[in-house]
Amino acid sequence: MLRSYSPSEYLFFTAAVFSGLLTAAVFGFLFFFGLPLLQSGQLADVLFSSWAPGKGLYGIYPMLLSSLTLATLSMLISFPISLGCSFIITALAPLRLRRVLLALIRVMTGIPTVVYSFAALFFLVPLMRNLIGHGSGMSILTAAPVLALVIAPTMILFFVNSFNKVSPRFTLAAEALGCSKIQKILYIILPQAWPGVINGILLGFGRAMGDTMVSLMLAGNSTAMPEAVTDSARTLTAHIALVLAFDFDSMEFKSIFVCGLSLYLLTALLMLLFRLSTAYFSQAR
């Protein structure tokens, strides 16, 4: 099809392509710097061995494990709470209260994670120290509830939004047949909107994996392999944040790129799944 392009269209197109290229550029940077490590065949060593610079071991496996454990644990706390809150905001509460709660949850998305972590560092950590009975009180178990608090608004807003998209034809029909509010949610809205719930979990998990400040300030940053959730641990993001402590030519520094690449690829994969499931479920309907 022949079309004449206006100059403004070129301008807008350039902006979009530029932003797209930046996404690739970030990956390019990480890949370019990680290349020597990949070429020398040390990738498996770096990914799956433990971190012991004294013995020449620079593996990020403990960090990978801590990141996944922390993200999973905080999801386990956050998901039921978020689902419950989204039930309340969608239907259970009176209309006026729903509006207030929704506004409050939106304001919660704006609270800086560093502020949460700072308050939790002086409030929660001493409590956990007494509870666990050993160590500094900084552990995966300390960081998980705070991280759950950080990702809850993201998930609640997503759940509420997908619940609200359920056609009023169904909900009105159900109400006309005399079903209660909780019945409306459980038997009409949830079966219709469950793809939204899965997508919300994907988004929340991505955010939990990507958060730096909570794990950096509350999880303790020990490089040892965490054996229990009450152990101090260092996540991938916190490991990158501590990069400036290293020499730029050292092996420690090179392991950072593998951390960065794993995080990039992991979040990209989550986003791909998110897009695919959105496309799949919207087609299926």
Place this chain on the structure above:
Amino acid sequence: MRKTIESCITFFSWGALFLLLMALFTLIAYLIQKGADSIQLSLFFGDTTPLDALLLRRQVFDGLFPAIAGTFILIACSMLIAIPIGVAGGIYMAEYCKGKLKPLFNLTFDILAGIPSIVVGLAGLLLTILLNRHFPRQIAPCLLLSCLCLALLVLPYLIRTTQTALESIDPLIRKTAPALGASRSQNITLVLLPHSISDIISGIILATGRCAEDTAVIMLTGVVATAGFPRSLLGQYEALPFYIYYISSQYTGPEELANGFGAAIILLLLCIGLLGLALWIQRRFTTFLLFR
């Protein structure tokens, strides 16, 4: 049996809400209880008189003024870079992008939005190392680099909010001007953009809040604990979120700790203020795409 499960779930939902709000208010109440006393003029300006500090006649050493100034300059510069690109990209996505290119761009911007902020900061750090190989000792992590990285961080939010704002315009409004003979760009500039301007602006303010709170990016790209008022874009600087993090690990006494609590309250107020402004502009509490 069914009835029991239903009432259990209802009860559990209210419990979940109560737990979430309890956690939120406990942390915030703790913060205010610890930091409220430290919020005085001396928290901002230390021993320097406010007028001297504001006119940059004297450096402030033991106050938050340089950190607050750094944060504001950081926000202003990053938004200056990000807004034109983000809004233009959003207009392209909503109005011009067709066919197979659209899912590709959508996925790209999703990935960009999903990249953890620390990885964006790492990419910025790598950029300086790369440039250093070609221009030895001229490039170091600096305010400009942080602004570029923060702009990259908020770019997908701006693109998305602009795109969503334009795409949700009623087709009736969208088609009227072209039917009367307006060109496509006239339609965009004279009808569509003015119609969705409140949504776009509230998106911009949300992105501003994100710039203000982000700590991970600036940690790797030039923020330091003491630098004074930022003199140049190529120098190091202080920022509020990093000050809070720094205090949490390096405080030497109860006085500094109280300052940290004060700084946390100020950052909290700044971010909540920006968010409240965005909500007020938007006027209605519809949820956004990209629920961060």
